[in-house]
Amino acid sequence: MTWRAGLLLGVGALTLPAWPAPFLGVAVLTAAVLLLVLLDRAMAVPPDALTVTRSGERTVRLGATATVTLHLANPTDRTLYAQIRDAWVPSAGARPDVPPDRLLTVPPGGTATLPVRLTPTRRGDRPAVALTVRSLGPMRLGARQRAGTPATPRWTLRVLPRFDSRRHLPEKLARLRVIDGVQVTRGRGHGTEFDTLREYTVGDDVRSIDWRGSARRADVLVRTWRPERDRRLVCVLDTGRTSAVRLGDEPRLDTAIDAALLLTALAARAGDRVDLLAADTEIRARVTGSGRPALLARLVDAVAPLQPALAETDFELIAAEVLRRERQRSLVVLFTALEAGAIGDGLLPVLPRLATRHRVVLAAAGDPVLNRLATATPAGPDDPYAAASALRALAERDRVRAALSRYGVTVVDVPGHRLAPAVADTYLRLKSLGQL
Template sequence: MTARLFLLTLLGLVPILLVPTWTMGLIVIGVLIIVGVLDFFLVPRIHDLRLQRTPGPLVRLGAGTHSTLTLINDSPRRLRLDVRDAWAPSAGAVRTRSHHDLAPGEEAEVRTALLPVRRGALPADLVTVRSRSVLGLIARQKSIEVPAEVRVLPPFASRRELPSKTQKLRELEGRSAVMIRGLGTEFDSLRDYVDGDDVRSIDWRASARAQDLVVKTWRPEKDRRVVIVVDSSRFAARRCGEGTVFDAALEASLLLTALATGAGDRVDVIVADARVRAMASSRRAHDPVHDLSVVLTPVHPELFDADWESITASVLATARQQALVVLVTQLDESTLADDILPVLPTLTSRHRVVVASVEDPSLRVLAEARGDAEEIYTAAAAEAELLTTTSLRTRLRGLGVSSVQAAPEDLPGALADLYIRLKVTGGL
């Protein structure tokens, strides 16, 4: 029943008030019933209406997209429709209701703007269609399932740091005037010695021939292997800053992938917890960052512990030659002692290992609080957690494992700087 039927009922009260008899009341009620039943049979059925959804292009989180709903009238009657194009709340659908008057064989398109607030594959909800006649007293309504989804990629906000990091790599590769020497890098060319050069880089034979000091210049080795392991276990689901630990890990992985592939290295990414959730490689990818984003889009942390023996086996199967293995995980004391440390010798015997972790910025704030007794006890607990993390990083350094820890927004840049530093020193 529509608002028009309600208004008609109110109008029917006028004659009843003027002639307050049972006969007049029965007449008014009879007229309303007859008009309502007649209008019900005049309403066209919806089963001859065809619906099709066409989702818009892939977007990164923070950008807008759209979805197009096509309505096709296959019935021999005119359809007067009210349509609600519903989506999941996280899709951020704007103005989902529309009105249409379709002649037989006519079609119409409904464009729904979407402003997603969550990464992943966001599904469409039911399309609710309400059909009415010319009188509009009674309407037929049906909710129809029209499958569709919009894929929202990780935001990759850290790409703003890519130009500056790439410039450092270009300096290492000799594309600027300054050449940097690093142990274990590839020989590039010879140049005259200038004050401040490392005496170990002097080529004595070339200097004897030139009768002047000549030094060797070097460039970082290319076509190296980088394997990034992103922990998607229960630790990654923890809220940290404006997102989760897993979101910060994805940002760091995307920036390192863009930087390493730009430097000519091959990057493999493994997302795992109790099982391997996703794998991506830049070997045959035209756009490694985009391909990695597509692979990571539907992956979310699961409330399981990570199986580091299985993860180690996957790393060894992926990179049989020496590689830089980056473990993006949480520095938890029990997990590190019981699960990670036992498998580290297997990895370090063949690869260079780096552990990257997200630091909770709220710990620093809590550790500095000095208000009442409750805040002091909380500060002591936060300080103890920070000292434990520092101790774990020292323990890893003693095993020959580099580590980096930073706030969620700083982790991508810190990990990229560590990669560049390893390039300079020939650590790859």
């Protein structure tokens, strides 16, 4: 029943003074309106006779807008008068072009298109949750509506990471080209892989002279070297409890994902193989470096649905998985938090096995609030206690960093907004030194 039925009753009530018996008038008017409502409802198009499909985008980057269109087909021989509500999860940021309170008219055999603009506010999978169709009769007095009819067409929009750090990629690639080109042309340099033989020129390092080749050619030849290629890089994302901590306006996990994407793009262009592993108490995602042209796209798709788990990370599981998958010596970059409890009880016991076979880098996004609390001038009675707590947390980070260094682990501990370029710089430095 719609508001029109109430309006009709109100108009009929104006005639009650003309009735010989008011109660009889009320009964007759009510019965007449109910009869009209039932008749109008019977003339409405049944919702289960409608056909609903969707089309549109399946993926969108966080911060961008995608369009998904709902197609509502009316296969009956009656005109459809309906109100449509297409509901998505709140974080999908759905804005329908046709508001739910607007009456939609679809002729017999016709199809209506209802675009929905989606501007997600969170990374991950954002599904459509419910479609409600309210079919009204031609007099707009009665309506048919039943939950789940027609069935909501399934559609999930995958929200990809923003990848803000890609703005650093041109500068890092330029440095990579300098490392690659200069070391090949200037002789020994810091490269570790033999490239070619060429004639000696003044200024070349005499240690690069190839005496056997020189004897065969009756000329002085020097070896040229290039940075390592076809090395293995493993990015490990800690998706446990500490990854849920917010650094500014995003969780620590999102900061780590952004840094891992920049490192992957850089390493793939450098000719290295990149694998990715995400885990907490179980393995959440795996990506292997096969098929390098599509590696970054596959990695972005794999990390998009990752969410922090409110559980302690099982570093024993991570170490066992890395050792099982990576038989050759690799550079393992572990994105986690430099937290004394998690590192001391979880990572340090398994670190000797991991560091014996692989080169390990621990990348941690620090919380700028700690430094701000530790250095702020007290303005109230509680501020000294906050400063003392922050100083204690920073001291614990220093002790953890020292413990990791004793195992030969390279620690990258910087604020979140600097993590991605700092990790890329560490990779370039290790590559130039031949230490991957």
